[in-house]
Amino acid sequence: MAKSTESQKTGEKLTRQRDAVLQVIRERADHPTANEIFQAARLRLPTISYATVYNSLRFLKEAGLVHEIKFGDSASRYDRETDRHDHAICTGCGKLVDFDLPQAAELMVVAARKSKFKPESVHLTLRGLCPDCRKTPSSTRV
Amino acid sequence: MAKSTESQKTGEKLTRQRDAVLQVIRERADHPTANEIFQAARLRLPTISYATVYNSLRFLKEAGLVHEIKFGDSASRYDRETDRHDHAICTGCGKLVDFDLPQAAELMVVAARKSKFKPESVHLTLRGLCPDCRKTPSSTRV
DNA sequence: ATGGATGCAAACAGTTTGCAACGAC
DNA sequence: GTCGTTGCAAACTGTTTGCATCCAT
Numbered sequence: 001m002a003k004s005t006e007s008q009k010t011g012e013k014l015t016r017q018r019d020a021v022l023q024v025i026r027e028r029a030d031h032p033t034a035n036e037i038f039q040a041a042r043l044r045l046p047t048i049s050y051a052t053v054y055n056s057l058r059f060l061k062e063a064g065l066v067h068e069i070k071f072g073d074s075a076s077r078y079d080r081e082t083d084r085h086d087h088a089i090c091t092g093c094g095k096l097v098d099f100d101l102p103q104a105a106e107l108m109v110v111a112a113r114k115s116k117f118k119p120e121s122v123h124l125t126l127r128g129l130c131p132d133c134r135k136t137p138s139s140t141r142v
Numbered sequence: 143m144a145k146s147t148e149s150q151k152t153g154e155k156l157t158r159q160r161d162a163v164l165q166v167i168r169e170r171a172d173h174p175t176a177n178e179i180f181q182a183a184r185l186r187l188p189t190i191s192y193a194t195v196y197n198s199l200r201f202l203k204e205a206g207l208v209h210e211i212k213f214g215d216s217a218s219r220y221d222r223e224t225d226r227h228d229h230a231i232c233t234g235c236g237k238l239v240d241f242d243l244p245q246a247a248e249l250m251v252v253a254a255r256k257s258k259f260k261p262e263s264v265h266l267t268l269r270g271l272c273p274d275c276r277k278t279p280s281s282t283r284v
Numbered sequence: 285a286t287g288g289a290t291g292c293a294a295a296c297a298g299t300t301t302g303c304a305a306c307g308a309c
Numbered sequence: 310g311t312c313g314t315t316g317c318a319a320a321c322t323g324t325t326t327g328c329a330t331c332c333a334t
Contacts, residue, residue, distance in 0.1 A: 051325080086253065108268065217299090
């Protein structure tokens with residue numbers, strides 16, 4: 001993620017709680033929800049509140065340090081990967097995986113032509129079974 | 143407006159309120175939210191309740207008669223188009239437009255290879271400015 | 285001393301649900 | 310009468326906000 005030379009946050013303050021939230025997101029390979037982030041952040045900073053987690057998430061989003069992923073599902077998930085990328089969602093276990101489609105740029109052009117929109121970004125979502133779930137007969141499902 | 147209750151699909155009951163909800167969705171070119179559907183349905187059936195609209199939407203979804211679109215935004219939107227298709231969202235005015243990307247099938251394969259998922263469906267979302275908004279100078283926007 | 289950040293709880297929006305009354309067969 | 314549907318309100322979930330307090334400058 002070479003790009004962001006924005007020298008960490010846009011001149012704003014990365015307080016202890018904001019940093020805790022950021023670290024939580026960065027150290028996880030998955031895409032935690034605000035609630036999961038809250039739980040994990042509390043281990044680092046026992047007094048941090050839910051409100052502060054949300055405030056911090058907003059701050060970090062605006063600073064471009066994290067990325068929010070909203071699917072229909074339920075809660076937003078947060079992603080340490082801030083560059084453009086796509087997502088695959090497992091219909092078996094709900095797992096969310098990042099991947100990048102190199103042809104995204106041309107896709108955007110095609111989609112723009114089709115829709116007559118002036119393109120800004122494209123995002124592709126694949127639904128299917130993750131490697132684990134395609135193995136497993138039925139499921140360990142919710 | 144063909145009053146034809148068409149093939150009631152799953153053999154379930156298309157009650158007066160469910161039909162009203164379905165008609166509302168079918169007669170609109172846009173993608174109304176549950177609330178908008180509720181407002182419109184009340185014009186047809188003044189006593190219909192919010193709960194019934196939601197119940198009906200669930201029923202219609204399960205019957206495959208309407209399609210639910212959930213973006214991060216806020217409320218779900220409902221779409222009379224039930225075939226696979228993609229969406230463009232205007233970052234200016236929030237307008238939601240359907241379009242179809244013919245190469246979706248191959249995209250799915252590529253995405254599946256990248257993510258190692260067993261593909262089931264793909265959906266592409268374009269963000270950008272709709273024809274109206276790209277015309278308008280700056281904005282009438284929030 | 286000041287201004288922004290925190291933490292709590294209460295407010296919100298969207299959606300779902302428990303349950304009694306209702307309607308179709 | 311039976312069984313599913315309706316309608317109302319209350320419950321729920323995820324998120325946001327008002328406000329007093331706290332903290333780093």
